[in-house]
Amino acid sequence: MKLLLIIRMLLRGRRRFWKTCAAGTLLLRLSMFNILCWNCRGARKKETRFYLRHLIGTHNASFVGLMETKLEKIYRKDVDRFAGRDWEFEYQPSIGRAGGILVLWRSSCFSFQISFKAEQCLMGKITRANGSSWDVAVVYASKNRCIRRTMWEDISTRRDQRLPLLVGGDFNCILCQEDKKGGRPFLSTPATCDMAEFMVTNDLVDPGFVGPAFTWTNNKDARSKIFFRQDRFLVSSDILDRFQDLRVEHLTRLVSDHCPILCRVQEVSKRTYSPWIRFEDVWLSFPQACHLVMEKWTVADFGSEAAQLQRKCNRTLKALFFWSKEKFRRLSQLRAELDTEVRTLQELEGKLHGLNSVQTESLRFKVQLLNSTLARIMTWWR
Known part of the structure; x- marks a missing residue:
């Protein structure tokens, strides 16, 4: 946890970006x-x-x-x-x-x-x-x-x-x-x-x-x-x-x-490449992120202290980026699946015979789960 806080301080604020040549984010910009x-x-x-x-x-x-x-x-x-x-x-x-x-x-x-x-x-x-x-x-x-x-x-x-x-x-x-x-x-x-x-x-x-x-x-x-x-x-x-x-x-x-x-x-779609990785405050709430930082930070380095610090930050942020990306991908996939299931049930609800008691309970549960999933996703800076 202390290492994560130190990294955030090095980046001078939670919304500042750390540039790395090792990884980047592919952005999809839509003009519509x-x-x-x-x-x-x-x-x-x-x-x-x-x-x-x-x-x-x-x-x-x-x-x-x-x-x-x-x-x-x-x-x-x-x-x-x-x-x-x-x-x-x-x-x-x-x-x-x-x-x-x-x-x-x-x-x-x-x-x-x-x-x-x-x-x-x-x-x-x-x-x-x-x-x-x-x-x-x-x-x-x-x-x-x-x-x-x-x-x-x-x-x-x-x-x-x-x-x-x-x-x-x-x-x-x-x-x-x-x-x-x-x-x-x-x-x-x-x-x-x-x-x-x-x-x-x-x-x-x-x-x-x-x-x-x-x-x-x-x-x-x-x-x-x-x-x-x-x-x-x-x-x-x-x-x-x-x-x-x-x-x-x-x-x-x-x-x-x-x-x-x-x-x-x-x-109209347009693809652009961004070479920036940003520190996400939500990482501080996951023990797995702390273990990942410890693992990457303790790797032996060489050169001057400034060069070692640069490599440690690059290596650690890269690992955090891909871990966070995968976790966000899973949450986004769950959100998409729940959204489809809820919409399907709501379409069925509007038809002549509507929903039976099991489907009604399922719709109520999936709506609650979708709300909680959206709340978790919104903690990530996108």
Whole structure:
């Protein structure tokens, strides 16, 4: 343990890097325009933060809309914990513990200029490096039809008619029977007609989705369980014409009773090589890391004291790097397997006959295990 602490001190801080010619990290950098929306039911929960960072990292989101944050004030340090330091933000405060919208975007990917904020909507213009611009609205619609109508009107009148429009979030409204399972049968209401009229007026279409059929559940027992698809993306038809491979995904429902939804727009990959290894504070919590350091540090060396110290640090960090990489790989593999199993069960849950008691218990257990695995992964600096 003392040797590990000495190595960290030599590197002058836990986030400093130690360069070595012996090993490196192959990084995959993705240039894309992926939009993530999620009703997180409370943004300050630790589990929400872990899952959000996982979603951003796994799906390479560059724009995030969080609904029902339940936060009256959001500070820079909060955003650093949610997403990281390279993210900018705007927010609509909650009213007490109700509502709230937070929008995050990568400043390195594009700019986002707010044009309108209200209790149900936060809207602005995205301008990308290539000069193209979109209007984007993140919505958390009221359950009250009359209040919700003001949101439709605000978006319709305040959008730039010359720009494509994308609207995403929790609409608290469904359009047809296929958007619901359980409870009373679906009936077309004036609220449904309002939403349909809004789509027609703004030339918006539902691009469909892959993944679980429903985005919200009341989490009750099998007989009383109800599912809705009330979270969705609506996009201008000219966006679909330009990006014909655009795809919407319903992701694994975790932490909240809402699924995160992801709109994939574009993807270009680029590989770069980094010759740096960084010291990870989490190594201090593993006895195996201490034994590994002792083993590598006590190897006989030659030359001056400075040269010996350099070789010992290089050799020890290289060994720690590959040990840590393998351990992280195993955790990532477990996370991917659990995520697939949970999503499969949630898709089955949304079908006609749902889950039996064994599958329900299995889903509950796997969700808890996935949460704990994400918490362990987030202790690694990536």
